[in-house]
Amino acid sequence: MLAYERFGSGEPLVLVHGIGHRRQAWYPIADRLAEQREVILLDLPGHGESPSLVKDGRPVQEILRDDLIELFDELDIHRPHIAGNSLGGRIALEAAADDLVSSATTLAPAGFWRNQVDFAYIRAVFTALTGAATLVQPVAPALMRTAPGRAAAMGLLMTHGGRLTPELAIGDLRGLVHARPALKTIIEGPSTFDRPIDPSIPVTVAWGTRDLVLLPYQAARARKALPNATHVTLPKCGHVPMIDDIDLVVDVLLEGSAHPRLGLATYDVA
Template sequence: MLAYERFGSGEPLVLVHGISHRRQAWYPVAEQLAEHREVILFDLPGHGDSPDLVPDGRPVKELLQDQLLELFFELGLERPHIAGNSLGGRIALEAAADGLVSSATGLSPAGFWKGERDFAYIRAHFAVLLTGARIAQPLAPTMARSSLARKLMLASLMTHGERLDRDRVVGDLNKMVRARTALKTIIGGAFPFDGEIADDIPVTIAWGTKDRLLLPYQAERARKQLPQAEHVWLEGSGHVPMSDDVAGVVDVLLRGSAQGLRSSVAETVVA
């Protein structure tokens, strides 16, 4: 069983973190979301506190989707709302394409790179991140006491890494190192998003204007590929925007998941 947390009240909203991250990525926005939604956070296989991702010859998409469906079954969720960041955003879009959810929101979702050269940049970025994490791991508890050091350590992922406390940064770094095997499996099986999402499943895509991993040109490709979706810019935010713009991300997630609610409920939430 995947490690998860469940709290709040209202329509269920499943939040999916990015590759090499963990469920705590959503903590900056979770409390405010829980005032309007039942929030479900979980660690992907091979990440955080969940069991390892075990390749069995099937495509990565199928492996991850099966784990998601098992989580839905275990928690009694039937077509919940879903939102994700990076890989998590891609998982959300795939779930929408397969008709498994009531709405889908992606924050810089993976899958909209131009070609192999652009994907090589993404692959190299993660290789540098992982190498840096392994080198910094013994020194991280001391380094992370400094807000400037936290900002620099997380600069490729967010613009305001200093807003995370020392324990969160150290924990994220340790779990990033732990996720290296899953990262290699997922990166090795990656391919551009090519799904078609039915018009009756609301989709929202938001992109940080300072995303240094999935560069903002990909937002324009997502706009062309999914013209029916609502597309939003998160001004000044990096690839992981939940700490960079708490209010903006909360607004995007509530509005994105309100589109599938009864109109009276939606009007109350977004008024």
């Protein structure tokens, strides 16, 4: 069973972090969301406090879907709203395509790169991140004590990493090292997202203009692939935008999960 936290009141909203991260990625906005939603934070397999990711010959996508369904059953929630960042955004889109959720809100979802050359860049970014996180472990507490140190350590992922608390920043670095085996397994077989989603399921795709991981050109590819979705630009936000613009990201997630199965309407607010 995946590790999770559950709090707040209202319609259930499941929040899924990105590759190499952990459920605490959502802490900067979780309390705000919990004022209007029942918030469910989870750790993906091989991340945070969840069990290791074990393929047993199955595709990673199948494992992630089955773990999500098992969590829904455990929590006794049916067709919750879901939101995700990066890999979590891809999981949210897959859940919508599988008709498992009432809405899907995504922040820089994975799966919209052009080709293997583009993905080689993404793989290189995460190789650099995990390598650097491993090297700085002995000095991480001192490095993360200052806002400039946190900003430098998190610079590839977010624009304002210095706003993280030292505790969150240290935990994120340790979590990245812990997730290395799962990260290696997940990125060994990349695929683009090209599945149809029932137009009655509201989908939101938001992208930071300063995303250094899944470069902002991918927002245009997502717009073309998902013409019925709401497409939102996050000015001056990085790949993990939850600390970069708390108010805007909260608004996007609340609006994206406000109305289940809205019908065939198409929205564009970019």
